[in-house]
Amino acid sequence: MALDQETLDQLRDMVRRYVRERLVPLEETVAETDDIPADVVAEMQEMGLFGMTIPEEYGGIGLNMSEEIQIAFELGYTSPAFRSLIGTNNGIGSQGLIIDGTEEQKAKYLPRLASGELIASFALTEPGAGSDAGSLKTSARRDGDHYVLNGTKRFITNAPRAGLFTVFARTDPTSRSAAGVSAFLVEAGTPGLTVGPRDKKMGQKGAHTADVIFEDCRVPADAIIGGIEGQGFKTAMKxxxxxxxxxxxxxxxxxxxxxxxxxxxxxxxxxxxxxxxxxxxxxxxxxxxxxxxxxxxxxxxxxxxxxxxxxxxxxxxxxxxxxxxxxxxxxxxxxxxxxxxxxxxxxxxxxxxxxxxxxxxxxxxxxxxxxxxxxxxxxxxxxxx
Incomplete structure (x- = not known):
C-alpha cells in the first residue's frame, strides 16, 4: 500500500533526524568496534525500521517501492552498517517469502522479521558460485519428511546475527542449471548449521558477513519456500x-x-x-x-x-x-x-x-x-x- 503524503513525510523526517542526530555521531565507534551498539538495535526495532516493506497485516509498515526509496536516501547518508542490519529484513530476506511463501510460512516468520526479533540472512553465494548462481553446489537430499542440506555459503550478510536463513540448495542432482535449485527457510540453531568467524573486510565495519556451513543439516519438507521444489532461483530473481x-x-x-x-x-x-x-x-x-x-x-x-x-x-x-x-x-x-x-x-x-x-x-x-x-x-x- 501507499502511505498518504503527510504520513510519508513524517516517517522520512523521523528517519532523517535519527540518522543525522543519532547514527552519524556513532560512525567512528562502529568503525572502531566493528559492531552496532545494542541500544541502537533496540531503537531501530522500536521505530519499525526492520519491517518497513513487510505488509501491515504481518506487523510491518508496507512501504511501496517509491516510499522505500525515499527512506533509503536518508539511510544512505550514514555508515552502510546501519542500513545493512535492517536491509535484509526489508529486502531479499523477506521479499521472497512475501511473494512466494505459503500462508503458514508468512504467518510464522514475517511478524518476527518485521519486529526485528529475527534478523534475516540470504544464503545464496558459495565459494564457487557468485554471479553464476545456477552453478551452486549446496545440495538438499530428500529423506522422508525432511531434506538434508550439505554445502558452504560464503560472504553471507548478517550471518553472525541471523535467526533465519533463506538457503538456496540443489534439490535436483541431475540438473546443472538454476531449474534444479530450491529455497529453504532454515532457523539458526538447527543442528548441522554452523556460522564461521566474521570476515575481515576492506570496509563496512559493523556490517558482518561470514561463511555458513551445512553438514547433514535436517530441515522439514515444509521449509521450502512456497512448498514447491525447483522454484528457488525464480524466487531470487523476483x-x-x-x-x-x-x-x-x-x-x-x-x-x-x-x-x-x-x-x-x-x-x-x-x-x-x-x-x-x-x-x-x-x-x-x-x-x-x-x-x-x-x-x-x-x-x-x-x-x-x-x-x-x-x-x-x-x-x-x-x-x-x-x-x-x-x-x-x-x-x-x-x-x-x-x-x-x-x-x-x-x-x-x-x-x-x-x-x-x-x-x-x-x-x-x-x-x-x-x-x-x-x-x-x-x-x-x-x-x-
Missing part, C-alpha cells in the same frame, strides 16, 4: 529489481553525504589566502559530483514510480544499480581529493566512505552483471521489433 533499486538509493544518499562533507571542508579550508571552494578546479569537482548524484536520484525515483505502476523495470533497475554504484565511487574519489592529505586520514569520514562504497559495485549483482542484463534486454526488445 526480488532483484527491488533490491537493486534499494541499493541505488543507498548509493545516492551516500554520495549526497560525501558532497556535503566535501563542500563544508572546501569552504573552511584556506590555501593561498582564500577558501579552496573559491578555486575553479575544486568547484568543478563539486559540480560534477552534484550533477551525478542528482542524475542518480532522478533515475531511481523514476524507476520506482514505474515499478509501483506495475511495469517491468528489470532493465531500468539494472541501469540504476550500475550507474549509482559507479557514481558513488567517483564521488568518493573526488571527496578524498578535495580533502587533500586530510582525506587520507581516518579522522575524516571520507576516508571511511571511500572504502565502504567500493562494495556497492559488487553485491546485488556486479557492474558487469548489470551491463549484461541491460544489453541482453536491449537486444531482446530489438528482436521483438
Amino acid at each position: 526480488v532483484l529489481d527491488r533490491g537493486r533499486l534499494h541499493i541505488s538509493a543507498i548509493c545516492t544518499g551516500a554520495a549526497e553525504r560525501l558532497i556535503d562533507d566535501s563542500l563544508r571542508y572546501a569552504m573552511e579550508r584556506e590555501q593561498f589566502g582564500a577558501p579552496i571552494a573559491d578555486k575553479q578546479l575544486v568547484q568543478a569537482m563539486l559540480a560534477d559530483s552534484r550533477a551525478e548524484a542528482y542524475a542518480a536520484r532522478c533515475m531511481v525515483e523514476e524507476t520506482g514510480r514505474r515499478k509501483d505502476a506495475g511495469q517491468n523495470v528489470s532493465e531500468e533497475a539494472a541501469c540504476a544499480k550500475m550507474y549509482a554504484s559507479e557514481m558513488v565511487g567517483r564521488v568518493a574519489d573526488r571527496a578524498v581529493q578535495i580533502h587533500g592529505g586530510a582525506g587520507y586520514m581516518q579522522e575524516y569520514a571520507v576516508e571511511r566512505f571511500y572504502r565502504d562504497v567500493r562494495l556497492f559495485r559488487i553485491y546485488e549483482g556486479t557492474t558487469q552483471i548489470q551491463q549484461t542484463v541491460i544489453a541482453k534486454s536491449m537486444i531482446r526488445r530489438a528482436k521483438q521489433g
Whole structure:
C-alpha cells in the first residue's frame, strides 16, 4: 500500500533526524568496534525500521517501492552498517517469502522479521558460485519428511546475527542449471548449521558477513519456500529489481553525504589566502559530483514510480544499480581529493566512505552483471521489433 503524503513525510523526517542526530555521531565507534551498539538495535526495532516493506497485516509498515526509496536516501547518508542490519529484513530476506511463501510460512516468520526479533540472512553465494548462481553446489537430499542440506555459503550478510536463513540448495542432482535449485527457510540453531568467524573486510565495519556451513543439516519438507521444489532461483530473481533499486538509493544518499562533507571542508579550508571552494578546479569537482548524484536520484525515483505502476523495470533497475554504484565511487574519489592529505586520514569520514562504497559495485549483482542484463534486454526488445 501507499502511505498518504503527510504520513510519508513524517516517517522520512523521523528517519532523517535519527540518522543525522543519532547514527552519524556513532560512525567512528562502529568503525572502531566493528559492531552496532545494542541500544541502537533496540531503537531501530522500536521505530519499525526492520519491517518497513513487510505488509501491515504481518506487523510491518508496507512501504511501496517509491516510499522505500525515499527512506533509503536518508539511510544512505550514514555508515552502510546501519542500513545493512535492517536491509535484509526489508529486502531479499523477506521479499521472497512475501511473494512466494505459503500462508503458514508468512504467518510464522514475517511478524518476527518485521519486529526485528529475527534478523534475516540470504544464503545464496558459495565459494564457487557468485554471479553464476545456477552453478551452486549446496545440495538438499530428500529423506522422508525432511531434506538434508550439505554445502558452504560464503560472504553471507548478517550471518553472525541471523535467526533465519533463506538457503538456496540443489534439490535436483541431475540438473546443472538454476531449474534444479530450491529455497529453504532454515532457523539458526538447527543442528548441522554452523556460522564461521566474521570476515575481515576492506570496509563496512559493523556490517558482518561470514561463511555458513551445512553438514547433514535436517530441515522439514515444509521449509521450502512456497512448498514447491525447483522454484528457488525464480524466487531470487523476483526480488532483484527491488533490491537493486534499494541499493541505488543507498548509493545516492551516500554520495549526497560525501558532497556535503566535501563542500563544508572546501569552504573552511584556506590555501593561498582564500577558501579552496573559491578555486575553479575544486568547484568543478563539486559540480560534477552534484550533477551525478542528482542524475542518480532522478533515475531511481523514476524507476520506482514505474515499478509501483506495475511495469517491468528489470532493465531500468539494472541501469540504476550500475550507474549509482559507479557514481558513488567517483564521488568518493573526488571527496578524498578535495580533502587533500586530510582525506587520507581516518579522522575524516571520507576516508571511511571511500572504502565502504567500493562494495556497492559488487553485491546485488556486479557492474558487469548489470551491463549484461541491460544489453541482453536491449537486444531482446530489438528482436521483438
